[in-house]
Amino acid sequence: MVGASLAGLSAARSLRKQGYDGRLVVIGDEPHRPYDRPPLSKEFLAGTLGEADLALESDDEDLRAEWLLGARAVALQVDGAERVLLLDDGREVRADGVVLATGAVARNLPGTDGLAGVHTLRTLDDARALRDELALGGRLVVIGGGFIGAEVASTAYALGLDVTVIEAAPTPLAGPLGETMGGIVSALHEAHGVRLLCGAGVKGLSGEDRVDAVLLEDGRTVPADIVVVGVGARPCVDWLEGSGVELDNGVKCGADGRTSVAGVVAVGDCANWYDPRAGSHRRVEHWTGARERPDAAVAALLSWGAAEPGVPRPPYFWSDQYGVKIQFAGHAAGADSVTVEEGAPGDRSFLAVYRCGGQPVAVLAMDQPRLFMRWRKQLAATPS
């Protein structure tokens, strides 16, 4: 297992559950045992959850694994029947099978290195640093109106900060949710007095040692004491260049996680699986994908193609913003219509269905968990 987070841990569990009894090595470059990332922009950032609450392992869990933490894999080679992982400290790990679960790293803005007060949010260490600064209060500017940016804005608003969100596109969340619904969900910011500047490209940051403002391309200056850059994540696959593992927006995988190299599968945020429902490759960056798909990938690893891959459930994610529970399942990209089927967006409690040629392809809900589950099940039952 390369990557000791949700996808790597889930793969280790799947291996043991599916009867693999041999040596199991988990390599992770963070010094921490696997922890949960979603609370990092929510309860942990707000200070209502502590570090112990983030643990992804149960207290009595024993996977009989060797954990090599604080060690980064720098290359993968194939040597006859064996796969060889080279680590940054010079060690070598030989394996019959490899699960790639290296996730993604937060993208940054060029030229912001070394400027105090500028943060990205991906790891526990990032979250600790940001939490400590938010506690001091002041003006927070969030660059990027995506889910993580929006959650940070919502948490900081609840902590009493003055918050501005800057989005380059005309509508935030238009990628995952489409224009209409992206507009409805991101209206939560202004409803709470958080400024939202759309269609605003960022030219750079100003400040000597510490950031004092965000400079926009249209000439405006937005004063800031703290800046969070939430402009997406890049899969951690650079180290696989030249390994023979085919890369294309992450590790290119079949519908069961198999890569182009025998004995190597990939799961989680780093993996670009073929999705039979969508008819194309989709790199899904959601918690549930990282938790569920390792089961199929491990079955494929143990049998190498002898097992027929099942169709995974449609991708599902949630987000918590301003006390509203947002849930989404499926793919919005292929939809030609979206209709509100229940409730009203203005009440912040509704359910909307995305359709393509009359067939439901995705569903979005705000504070409608019961109805959402009905639709999510129905989507899963729709043949691809």
Add this chain to the structure above:
Amino acid sequence: MIPACLLVDLPRGEAYRLDIDPPVSVFHTDDGEVFAIDDTCTHQDASLADGWLEGCEVECPLHASKFDLRTGAVDAPPAKRPVRTHEVLVQDGMIYVVPSTDAPNLPPCVASRLAGGPA
């Protein structure tokens, strides 16, 4: 012993939520068995009656921890504590729940609300 609902009114694969305090859910599995557990997930404030029922397990509708309806055991985090189970009786077509006397494992946000603290 608390009457829940008629067995004929609870199709297989469905759940019924009893609005007592704390709420309890009755599940009718695809195999025709009936179980009762506390309705609130032990992780956060989610109703397990809204969950994904498969075999003898219900998956939390929010963050996918799965609870065994027979024992209350949880498969993996984010939920870490088992959910409390209750005995079920079916008499003359009526489902009854015999509430457990064990302490419930409510999530912190719900436990403090029930105790009269801030929600």
